Amino acid sequence: MSQQTPAAEDFPRNFRNALGMFATGITVVTMRTPAGDPIGLTVNSFNSVSLDPPLIVWSLSNDLPSRALFEASEYYAINVLAADQEAVSQRFASRQGDRFAGLGFDHGLGGAPLLDGCVARFECRNKVRHPGGDHVLFIGEVERFDRNPGDPLIYFGGAYRHLTP
Structure with missing residues (x-):
């Protein structure tokens, strides 16, 4: 039996749990700061918007200190992680170190x-x-891309997952 919409005080956590039932790929969005430093962060809010012109969308929390840098950048890259790159996802989800x-x-x-x-x-x-509420939505025009063989890293139900044959 499905759960009904929860009371207001339980809504945010239960809403997030319900959204977690949609499997997503994991990406790392990267760019260069005006000083030339590379920065990046783990993002699973990535999707295609249009094939002609080629557009993608992703979102970033308003609370992140790097938000202004991403808003001001001319270019960024979306790196779709492979199944064996869970450590890369965790590294870019962390706020520590290089x-x-x-x-x-x-x-x-x-x-x-x-x-x-x-x-x-x-x-x-x-x-x-x-x-977009507590996030900013970025729409990017894809100018170049590449694709490599292999399976993607998946996130579902609050955990990393892997495709099985």
Whole structure:
């Protein structure tokens, strides 16, 4: 039997749990700061918007200190993590240390880091930003991309998951 919409005090946690029933891939969004430093963060709010023109969307919490840097950047990259990159996801979800230390990456448009080992990478021009409640929505125009064989890292029900044959 399904649960009904909870009381107001239970709503935020239960809403988040219900959203967790939608499986998502895991990405790391990367860019260069005006000082040239690479920054990145783990994001699972990524989706396609349009094929013509090629547009993607992702969102970022208003509370994150890097929000203004991402809003001001001309380019960023969406790195779709492979099934064996759970540690990379955790590293970029953390707020500690140099997240790029010891990682292999190429330099994309605007210097945006393109992480090695990903199943797909999208180099995007930062086209549109919209307020969206406690997040800002980024719509990027994909200028270049690549795709590699392998399975993606999946997030479902509050945990990392892997595809099974």
